Amino acid sequence: MISKNKKVLVVFGTRPEAIKLAPVIKALEKTSNINVLTCVLRQQKKLLDDPLAVFNIKPDFDINLPFGNSGLLSRGAHIFKKTWSGIQVGFGILRFLGILKNKKPDLVVVQGDTSTVFIVAFIAFHFKIPVAHVEAGLRSGNKYSPFPEEINRKLTCSIADLHFASTESAKRNLLKENIDENKIWVTGNTVIDALRLVTESYENDVAKKRLFMFFKEKYGVTLNKPNQKFILVTAHRRESFGEGMKNIMEAIEELASRLPHITFVYPVHPNPNVREIVFLKLKNVENVILTEPLGYKLFSFLMANSYLILTDSGGIQEEVSFIGKPTLVMREITERPEGVSFGNTLLVGTDKNRIMGEVLRLLENKEIYETMSKKHSAFGDGHAAERIAEVISRL
Ligand code: UDP
Numbered sequence: 001m002i003s004k005n006k007k008v009l010v011v012f013g014t015r016p017e018a019i020k021l022a023p024v025i026k027a028l029e030k031t032s033n034i035n036v037l038t039c040v041l042r043q044q045k046k047l048l049d050d051p052l053a054v055f056n057i058k059p060d061f062d063i064n065l066p067f068g069n070s071g072l073l074s075r076g077a078h079i080f081k082k083t084w085s086g087i088q089v090g091f092g093i094l095r096f097l098g099i100l101k102n103k104k105p106d107l108v109v110v111q112g113d114t115s116t117v118f119i120v121a122f123i124a125f126h127f128k129i130p131v132a133h134v135e136a137g138l139r140s141g142n143k144y145s146p147f148p149e150e151i152n153r154k155l156t157c158s159i160a161d162l163h164f165a166s167t168e169s170a171k172r173n174l175l176k177e178n179i180d181e182n183k184i185w186v187t188g189n190t191v192i193d194a195l196r197l198v199t200e201s202y203e204n205d206v207a208k209k210r211l212f213m214f215f216k217e218k219y220g221v222t223l224n225k226p227n228q229k230f231i232l233v234t235a236h237r238r239e240s241f242g243e244g245m246k247n248i249m250e251a252i253e254e255l256a257s258r259l260p261h262i263t264f265v266y267p268v269h270p271n272p273n274v275r276e277i278v279f280l281k282l283k284n285v286e287n288v289i290l291t292e293p294l295g296y297k298l299f300s301f302l303m304a305n306s307y308l309i310l311t312d313s314g315g316i317q318e319e320v321s322f323i324g325k326p327t328l329v330m331r332e333i334t335e336r337p338e339g340v341s342f343g344n345t346l347l348v349g350t351d352k353n354r355i356m357g358e359v360l361r362l363l364e365n366k367e368i369y370e371t372m373s374k375k376h377s378a379f380g381d382g383h384a385a386e387r388i389a390e391v392i393s394r395l
Helices: 015-029 049-054 071-079 091-103 115-126 149-159 168-176 190-200 204-219 243-258 272-282 296-305 314-323 337-341 352-364 366-372 384-394
Strands: 006-012 034-042 061-064 082-084 087-089 107-111 131-136 162-165 184-186 229-234 262-267 288-291 308-311 327-329 345-347
Touching: 006 015, 006 091, 006 384, 015 034, 015 049, 015 107, 015 131, 015 190, 015 314, 015 384, 034 091, 034 384, 049 296, 061 091, 091 115, 107 115, 115 131, 115 149, 131 149, 131 168, 131 384, 162 168, 162 384, 168 184, 184 384, 190 296, 190 314, 190 384, 204 288, 204 296, 229 296, 243 262, 243 272, 243 288, 243 352, 262 296, 272 288, 296 314, 308 314, 308 352, 314 327, 314 337, 327 352, 337 345, 352 366
Parallel strands: 006 034, 006 107, 034 061, 107 131, 131 162, 162 184, 229 262, 229 308, 262 288, 308 327, 327 345
Antiparallel strands: 082 087
16 A cells, blocks of 8 residues: 555644654654654644653644634634635645645554544545554444544544554444454554653652652642652543533542542643633642643653542543553543453542542542552553554555
């Protein structure tokens, strides 16, 4: 399908995409018959700088898609504003079209499920450029949850030529949608590669010291007092905006007041819809530390050293398999069922009492805590990117 010296264009726009594609870029760069080009379509202006620096990626093309807080519909309108080659596009996308036209890549690689991933695949299709989809086949079965990711995945899948599935169950989802089995490779999730790379490249004790020093200096809290436990929180999913986020905040507020000896560390996502409610509810709670989004290295060590994690993130559900951390997932359904069946993650939804009940149970019940602390490799062994590069180099 691809010519001898292959030009592969890797495109990404958000923090999780950068983290998950970094190992793929590194593996492709090591492959002799591949010329890698990287293009950032920035949906998140600041959040991308850290993973780019951590993995030492200097994008060949760096394009802003300045959506601001305009919501999905006006984002769509922004992207689909001007006409080019039969499809409607905005200014940032026009630049991207220029790259495809001038560089003529043999393959475009995208990862995950944002609207930009789908749009990039759709544009590549118009240029008749093959598309590889990393983390293909995740399905919740509910088109509105996660929103709009579930549909973005399906649409991307219908365009993609190569499907890199993280797990066997993702492969089964693809087969159910009649994707040709010869176009699917089960590789493991590249987020485990990323986490392995950052944790291996650091001496654990040094990292731990730095982590605790950072919190002491920046936020005036000591996270490593004897018997000190801290709970790591992240929550920013669109489906939870409104009632869900309000419930989550109230659960944390009440837990913090009932458990004054426990610190809650919450790196707050920059989305204004998230920040508003988080700061409104939690900014004056003494044992809740609200931080800016943290760099990936720092965040990885924070995950590893926390007592448990409360999150609605997709990537974190996968990462905790590698570190063996009990994780309560504040979503009603998950497209990552392996975490639940292997026991690290438990779905708790966004009901205040349920969240509180499960946190208290994990604090009180050692047996359950131990069971949920086991590591497993259901999401991969940390070598997914090599497998992906190998498949691409063979084409
Ligand atoms: N993460 C990070 N700093 C933070 C919070 C998260 O580096 O302050 C990392 C986290 O380890 C994971 C990724 O960002 O790899 C998850 O991103 P997010 O939750 O935004 O997206 P999702 O995974 O839900 O798509």
